[in-house]
Amino acid sequence: MRKEEECSLAQGVRDFLLQYPRKTIALDALQQQFGTFAYEVFHGVIQHLLQEGSLRGIVSSGTDFGGLPRRYRLIRARLCSSSDQIQSDAARYAISARLDLSFYHEQLLPVWQRDLPYIVQLSDWLRRSADQLVLPVSDQQRSWDIFQDEKILLTPEGRGLLRRLHLSWQDIGVTRETEPLMMAAHPVMMQGAVCHHLIVENKAPYYKLLPHLTESRLSSLIFGSGWKIVGNLSALPMQSGCLTARHVAWYFGDMDWEGIRIFHALSMSAATASVELRLALPFYRALLLHEAAYGKVTQKPDEEAWTNLACWLPEDEAHQFLHLLQHHQYYPQETLCDAEWLTCGKELDDDIREFF
Structure with a gap:
């Protein structure tokens, strides 16, 4: 032929x-x-x-x-001959050799053309910073340094660009900062050697307790926002302004497998955050006065997480909760009524008195 x-x-x-x-x-x-x-x-x-x-x-x-x-x-880039264009653009803009362009050689040309302006900016920053010490900064600061836009690296598109170029946060000198805690402070109770904080998983209980914070022995009320609290608990000593105090965090979350896993992960996070984590028992006991809800059947049991939480509960209460969980029943925090929130808050105050 x-x-x-x-x-x-x-x-x-x-x-x-x-x-x-x-x-x-x-x-x-x-x-x-x-x-x-x-x-x-x-x-x-x-x-x-x-x-x-x-x-x-x-x-x-x-x-x-x-x-x-x-x-x-x-290899789509070869199918439509985009590799020649990539090589031409890389030479024209003097694209840094630190950028791995192999991903684009397997894509259609429009993918390369879409990312090219950002690649040029990133390459220019790498060239400017090559001969100087790059101090770690936040992702927002580095986004501004590179793109003159503080939000690009915070978006899925910006993070995707780094992945496509096989760059890590360390490669561009970014230190990831934890999210600030969402907390309400009780300044009077931040004067002592021990600061007590109540963490609630959901927004509804946070707002139910907030008006009564100044009547309690709590130094702060914290909205955990589900899993977010696991990553940002380390901010507590500094954000409270009490760096030398002993910090005790009392936790109350949904009594389902997800809430149990959050408490387990939070226990490990607290160990490295100079925070003592305890279960806010009065709130959990109050749940047992109500009929449990049925559902969340797709949540998977976690024996290790359950063992970690159950050790804080009296044996009979732990048995009741486990029986309900095994039959796909659970308690959301919203189970408690307004009067019970106040009663449980006062009972927690009694537990806190042991520290004074």
């Missing part, structure tokens, strides 16, 4: 592959699509596409009797 004929047939296969929705394709699918080709012709066309890099054989799939791989990965 003449070379020009082979190239013409190969272009027909390229056009088909450019519209193919998946990243890989089987040899059988190609043979079915181009069944009019004699095998010798088909073999030559596939070999041509392999040599130019438009297709990459998947070795683990094996080969047919003629030595062709039985499955292929599509």
